Amino acid sequence: MSEDHIDGNPSACCGGCQNGANPRPRLVIGIFNDADSASGVARKLRGTAHAVCVLSNDEPLLAQDFDGLPPLSLMGCGRLYQQVAAQLELGASIVVVDALxxxxxxxxxxxxxxxxxxxxxxxxxxGAKHAD
Known part of the structure; x- marks a missing residue:
């Protein structure tokens, strides 16, 4: 992800997710303090969801296994990227699901x-754009 995509303000979207020509995913992200709970939910959702991945703080965010979901899809919005990265730094386990x-x-x-x-x-x- 380019440096200019993330504006450094975690409370505001950088707008990059609305400017890309590629289709962006519709994501649902569950953040758990308990790794076992995250794994259980991921197993439950794998039968019905298009792509499910579990992220942990064991390795850098871009090195995680995104299991069918391109990593840049998750990072398509600077604000979302910052929230996920901050939760991983705190030791959370994160389940990301691509909803169709x-x-x-x-x-x-x-x-x-x-x-x-x-x-x-x-x-x-x-692709739904919001008014600024």
Whole structure:
């Protein structure tokens, strides 16, 4: 990811996810303080989701196994990248799911909440632009 893509302000989106010509994923991200809980949710979702990956602080973010999800898709938004990287530094285990529709995104979010994730993030990079 280029240095100019991330603006250094974790509270604001850099806008890069809306400017790319490539289609962006619709992501649901569950952050867990317990690695076993993260692994259990990932196993549960692997039967229904297009791509599921589990990230840990064992190795750098870009060296993680993204299991069907291109790493740059996760980093398509500087704000999202910063949030995930910060949680990994704190020792969290993170489950990232690529949802193919808004209905799947909602369903996966429910699974994370029912599994008592510590933090739930969603990102709709499907191309819908928002007003500044």
């Amino acid at each position: 529709s808004p209905e799947q995104q909602l369903g996966f979010s429910r699974v994370f909440l029912e599994s008592k994730c510590d933090l739930l993030l969603t990102h709709d990079g499907s």
